[in-house]
Amino acid sequence: MTSTAPASEDVRAALADIVNEVAGIPVEDVQLDKAFIDDLDVDSLSMVEVVVAAEEKFGVTIPDDEVKNLTTVGDAVAFIINAKG
Amino acid sequence: MVTTRRVLVTGLGATSPLGGDVASTWQGLLDGRSGVTQLTDEWAEGLETRIAGTVAVEPTEQLERVRARRLDRSGQFAVVAANEAWADAGLAVEAGADPLVDTERLAVAMASGIGGVTTLLSNYDALLQKGPRRVSPLSIPMLMPNGPAAAVGLTIGARAGVHTPVSACASGNESIALGIDLIRLGRADVVVVGGTEAAIHALPLAAFSRMMALSKRNDDPAAASRPWDAGRDGFVMGEGGAALVLESEEHARARGAKVYAEAAGAAITADSHDIAQPDPEGLGATRAMRRALVEGGLTPADIVHINAHATSTPQGDVAEARAIRQALESAVDRVVVTSTKSMTGHLLGAAGALESVATVLALHHRKVPPTINLDDPEDVGLDLADKVRDLPAGDAAALNNSFGFGGHNVAIAFRTV
Known part of the structure; x- marks a missing residue:
């Protein structure tokens, strides 16, 4: 079976563009080990915007209940790759 | 506790159809330049009115x-205007950063007539x-x-209260009246006051059109806003924001602030006549002007200039002229009256704030901006400024009028310092 899962770096880079657009965080700061709220200072409303933009970008659904588990950029990248896979 | 503290104007800010700051706006007013243009966007096709005064500089x-x-x-207009006013007052634009202002004695009164209508509509589209x-x-x-008021409050760190008076097209002036009160009541030492409006969108334009309130002079936008001219056919919608820093005299003197004028008095009345039509006798407007004078310790003979509400509607301009004559009686003959809406269009909830900036600058520079498009002036018994007019030297005072749907009348009296 052919996997449609994108590469981790491609997802991280696309997510970094979204975080930059929404919250003005420099793209190079958006690394896998960084926490959205504690490290990147993305507030809760901006996080909702990031999630919706990521859903549109990657064609996935990220349930509201799931968002609280996406603490770091790496968590979000893994969720998106899993959802696409 | 009501004090007798004098309230001074120590900073000005604006973004308007004539310019992205006070200096360019004021120059545009003195030049008699119209900021009204045709709306060429696709969304404006099919509207009865396709002209407006959009801001000269995009807030983005x-x-x-x-x-x-x-x-x-x-909110963007409000923050742009407030930042300019705050910096003009010699204060550092960063929340709580300026040691000259105690943020627990700092308030904001930033009005809007309509609120975030384009956000509401674009999100309804998304829904x-x-x-x-x-x-x-x-x-x-x-x-x-x-x-917008909250955004300004967050920007400068205001903790003595953040307010949003809403009284349609009188909102901007009502915020100034509130700011004066807050200082006189001892609730604040410094208040950033003003108004903002961003309603140039198909729905508000269509709605005002259905009230038969807007000019339809689509082919000649610069000539569309023509207060007191016989050919006037309604107002032209404008957008933008304006802000003034009001400060107790004690506070301003202690920090050596530059002073433009005194915000000497204000009065708010209601017509109790009709939700949209002005009282043809102008009684509520007359009372507002008279009471602003009394509150400012002024008499009609002190007044040298009025920046009128005069929006270029057939009925409103005449009713206001009657009110001005009633309020000032025989002293009206030496008062130079203008309507800067002839150049900016009608900024609705920001109008009173922008026109108060113009009134303060008229006293400060002793120059009254013209009312343009007065080709065939109606005889309303006033000395209308059809060109730039000089004001006399010495102590002088001026009034700014704003009236709003709902029968709101707000007059502010400014005095030279």
């Missing part, structure tokens, strides 16, 4: 990108077209009418 060019995208356009999850999580803080 004046604000940091992320800051701008979290604000409704009306219908893409579903409820595509409604922005920022839509509520962006569309709430107090959003």
